Amino acid sequence: MVKSRYLKLILVSASGSRVRSLRIRKTFLGFTLCSLLLGGVLFLFFAWNYVSLQIEFEELQRLRVETSDQRQNLQRLVLDVERLQQDLASLEVSEARIRQLANLEDDRRLIPVAMGGQPDRDNLSLSEIQQQINALQIDIELRRQAQQDVRNLLNDQISISRSTPKGWPTRGWLSSYFGERKSPFNGRTVMHDGLDIAANIGTSVTATADGIIARAGYSPTYGNNLVIDHGYGYQTLYAHNSRNLVKVGQRVKRGERIAQVGNTGTSTGPHLHYEVHLNGVPINPRTFL
């Protein structure tokens, strides 16, 4: 049997009345089937590509929106950083004024805060903003320390001021001054270590600075007498009292009543003998009145 190069295709209509036969070359049939298969594969390939492009396009749109949101957030962050820098700068100005008022030295540790107005603030990267925030944190920490120093120095000043004798310890008039004088008892020249303030017996004697009662007692010379230790090297003595009104160890404030004027000990009349000592040396109390 001879192998045919053709195939015969017989087509019959549904009613069976018409019959047609088609002679098709086998190679043509093979070619057609291959083409159909290839076409199907190509169609699937492009369809799949189209779908994945569509998905990627949507993703791109979403990313675009996200990027624009993030850029806005970054710009907001830059504005916040600039606002913080301005706040810090105004804090620095007010701190400088406090230092000036309190006669404190400038703190050399502080570098002036870099003010806003970035040359290209719309295009700052996250890491550049992060750097600015880090610099701000360092600046804030330095400022906190500097303000603590100012607070400590002011507290010291207030404390020194409250501990420095000031004003009259009683209401009266000066009857004897600080320095060498002739003793009213034996006529010899002696050092008078304080001021004598003449006043009526019973007049209030008040502390001239904050402190702690270091001595409260009686001596033949000073009669009833009190010593207040004020710290910072200052001590004050109140002598010839008719009565002491405080006890050793008691804390007193400036202006607080501590004794009453009297005429006890070696005294020629009712008065308060008042001494101020700095680091154990009597100094002229008049400079503190």
Ligand SMILES: [Zn+2]
């Ligand atoms: Zn005296």
